[in-house]
Amino acid sequence: MPDTSRLQSLTEQLLAAARRAGADQADAVAVEASAVSVDVRGGRLELAERAEGVEIGLRVLLGGRQACVSASDHSARTIEDMAARAVAMAREAPVDDALGLADPGQLAHDTDSSRLDLFDHDPDPSPESLQEAALRAEAAAVAVQGISKIESASASFSRRHMWMSATNGFSAGLGRSGHGVSTIAITGEGTTMERDWAGESRVHGSDMPEPEEIGRLAGQRTVERRGARKPPTGAFPILYDERVASGLIGHLVSAANGAAIARGASWLRDALGEQVLPAGFDLIEQPQLKRMGGSRIFDGEGLPTAERALVRGGILQGWTLDLATGRKLGMDSTASAMRGVGGPPTPGVTNLALTPGELSRDDLIREMGRGLVVTSMLGASINSTTGDYSRGASGFWVENGEITHAVNECTIAGNLRDMLMRLTAANDIRDWRGMRVPSLLVEGMTVAGE
CATH class of the missing domain: 3.30.2290.10 (PmbA/TldD superfamily)
Structure with missing residues (x-):
């Protein structure tokens, strides 16, 4: 070195x-x-x-x-x-x-x-x-x-x-x-x-x-994507493959960021201490994992980092705070300051892990019956104040609990506060990820296709 x-x-x-x-x-x-x-x-x-x-x-x-x-x-x-x-x-x-x-x-x-x-x-x-x-x-x-x-x-x-x-x-x-x-x-x-x-x-x-x-x-x-076509339009269960499921949880993490809370621009602004995920779900930040690129023992303002729960048993435990946002909200920093050379510290997270489920991804596909497995996403329309959610997606169509063909050029929509309360997690969490999130099944979302 x-x-x-x-x-x-x-x-x-x-x-x-x-x-x-x-x-x-x-x-x-x-x-x-x-x-x-x-x-x-x-x-x-x-x-x-x-x-x-x-x-x-x-x-x-x-x-x-x-x-x-x-x-x-x-x-x-x-x-x-x-x-x-x-x-x-x-x-x-x-x-x-x-x-x-x-x-x-x-x-x-x-x-x-x-x-x-x-x-x-x-x-x-x-x-x-x-x-x-x-x-x-x-x-x-x-x-x-x-x-x-x-x-x-x-x-x-x-x-x-x-x-x-x-x-x-x-x-x-x-x-x-x-x-x-x-x-x-x-x-x-x-x-x-x-x-x-x-x-x-x-x-x-x-x-x-x-x-x-x-x-x-x-x-x-x-x-596997050969022959992709648009899915039907309607309300269906959607399985977020583990490749993209971290993005869904990322919306919750962003909404719990102290900078958004201090501005009043978050759909979670009144949710502290409330249920934001189903019971049994923990979302834990582990900033001191060995050999992980995002790990750190001090934050961008010199404070010691420590493991903390953003969500425990489905209940939102607190905001992600640096010193300034903490002072604005009358709270202590969570040692979450991120810092580069060109700007002031801002709150951020690293090494997050969501509680996995007991069923496999294939088990969840069989349970969903008819619906969409999403493996990639593009574009986003997220209302940071209301949580209204709309994104372009592609993946695979499921009939009778089995994948039948690839799909593309569709839009999925819902409200994040409602979507996150209807999650079922698979057991396919992967190591070596900054956000260790398994595949997630969400019931009753809107799919716009053909």
Whole structure:
């Protein structure tokens, strides 16, 4: 792992410049990142890209006002100019009494992220090895009978180091690595063309599945979509496949975000302590899972993270809060601040897990009788205030408890508050997902097709 003292020094320089410019409080972030990606097509290299650099960001607070600036140049002159500009911008910003850094007593004392094992210490994969992985995935997809072409097959690797310091005394950093392989396959031609994909990513290369497994799955998913047509229109049960079920739960998570609650722009704004999922459902955030890319032992404001329940027994337990949204709502932060170089902290979640059910996905398909299995979605019309929901979808039609054919070009609609109270979960929860959500059956939704 590279020496992070350079990043720490940059944040300290930013804080010193902010004090000289007149800031009451400040925090600073420095990020060093590199990434390599390789795309292949038709057994040949299509594109290879490499990006690397260091970015710095500064937030200043002055009399209840704040401003953020960032730069990719980190010379001494740039740092001084950034601080002066940020303070000038803050003086013109509106006053918000909720703004402010954490008190020193709130800060994380354990800031050593090495125990989370978020950084792959093996040698970096070479561009040639990434190309080989992409070619292997492509070959496996092409070998699936019925595949007409591969839209793309790619492999990537990235490293990222971050250091954050603040005038309240917090100073800590972490490093992350990432490996990925994905494939998009096509079947048919012209108006009968269908596509699907598969992809996986891990912190450690040793945890990655074989490229052939990913390519083969992309091919199999794609050929299953041959002959897709519109479903009938009506009210039917809908099974959200585990590939897309996390998006449904994501709408609940977004509605419970403190920023939306503070604005009054959430369909859950009056639901604290109320039933939002069926009894027996827990939704748990686990921010300190080992070898997971989203894990962290401190949040974007230096507070210690901990496991917490967003939903317990179907009851909404609380909002997702950073310091500012917590103060606006008269609550403590849930150590949920997310932070980049270019803006202020905002509340966010990581490593969520929903309670799985006892039945398999196939069991739920048999139980639904006649309805729709959704495997991909596009577009969205979500009313954040009322929870009214409408999305384009494709997947498979079910008759007499069995999948009969693929479907496309349909719209599914309902109201999220009602939909989430009619869930039945399968037992097909998958590891290595930032949101570990199984397939979910929702009764009585509207399908608009033919």
